[in-house]
Amino acid sequence: MLDEQDVMELLLLRGAEQERLFERARAVRQEVFGSEVVVRGVSEITNQCRVNCVFCPMRRDNTRHNSDFRMDTERLVDIAASVRANDIDVVFFQGGEIPQTTRVVGEAIPAVRELYDGDVEILLNLGNKRRGEYEYLREQGATSYILKFETSDPTLNERMRRETLESRLTCLRDLLDLGYRVGTGSIIGLPDQDVASVARDLVFARDLGVHMCSVAPFVPAPDTPLAGHQGGDVELTLNAIAVSRLLGPSWLIPSVSALSKRAGEGQYRGLMAGANVITVNFTPDEQRDRYLIYGRDRFVVKRDYARDVIARAGLTPRGSVFLDATAGPAAPCLPQHTSGAA
Ligand code: SF4
Secondary structure: OOOHHHHHHHHOOOHHHHHHHHHHHHHHHHHHOOOOOEEEEEEEEEEOOOOOOOOOOOOOHHHHOOOEEEOHHHHHHHHHHHHHOOOOOOOEEEEEEOOOOHHHHHHHHHHHHHHOOOOEEEEEEEEOHOOOHHHHHHOOOOEEEEOEEOOOOOOHHHHHHHOOHHHHHHHHHHHHHHHOEEEEEEOOOOOOOOOOHHHHHHHHHHHHHHOOOEEEEEOOOOOOOOOOOOOOOOHHHHHHHHHHHHOOOOOOOOOOOOHHHHHOOOHHHHHHOOOOOOEOOOOOHHOOOOOOOOOOOOOOOOOOHHHHHHHHHEEEEEEOOHEEEEOOOOOOOOOOHHHHOO
């Protein structure tokens, strides 16, 4: 089993050795998933957020300057209908962390499930919530949930998110315990983060017992305290994707749009490094321009682009791998004492 030192060495590979790492990761992906890439359809449902992450333009301190939006239940169902019309069976709702999303999304889920006659994965990324809220959303028919820890270093985490790592881990434990298929992940290129810290993040994610894991390069965004900080290293991020595949062969690992934002061929290279998920954006134009995740100038993945990237990587699109998970058993246990891992 790879330890932190092994991971660190793999993260530093470049040139021919890096290519061999990618080949190894692709071989592991092939063994578990064949040549298939999961395609998701996402809609961003609100840009309001009560959290104050220093890297994010939607942070609480920016609320007054941002033109905010919050979609209603009917809108979510309409968007899900467009996702369905594009033959995508993973409906992904993501938004800032505010309590109001629980009811809006919870009320939309049964109608979305009806659109698909039940054959749909409902994936959420709505931040920390109380266990009872996660329970309600699961009962309504949510399948999976993404909650990234961003960095496993508790001090850096609090500096970046202005919240404790532990509060996020409590939510991750709740989600796993409630039977969600759970995703987590980290950012590469945060201030004062070295390669050893990135290696610890990846091993930390493995030890959480999650089903999906992403790594994304840091993208400096305007109007944030980190606006002047340099962006995350794309090569390091690609190696982290490949190492993630070795650490979690059955993980869903997205090739994220931030990779294309940082480098033209970024998402294609993510697939070539062992990733197996692409997310197509279905947020209506009017709201999408206000969802400032990387500032106004973000890279938006459309259906044709996703299809092209997948084909160029010699792969084929597929639907959800979690369709049997709607009322499934609890996921693997999250260790109760994870705070020492950083
Ligand atoms: S990263 Fe997420 S939780 Fe943090 S401020 Fe932005 S929307 Fe809120």
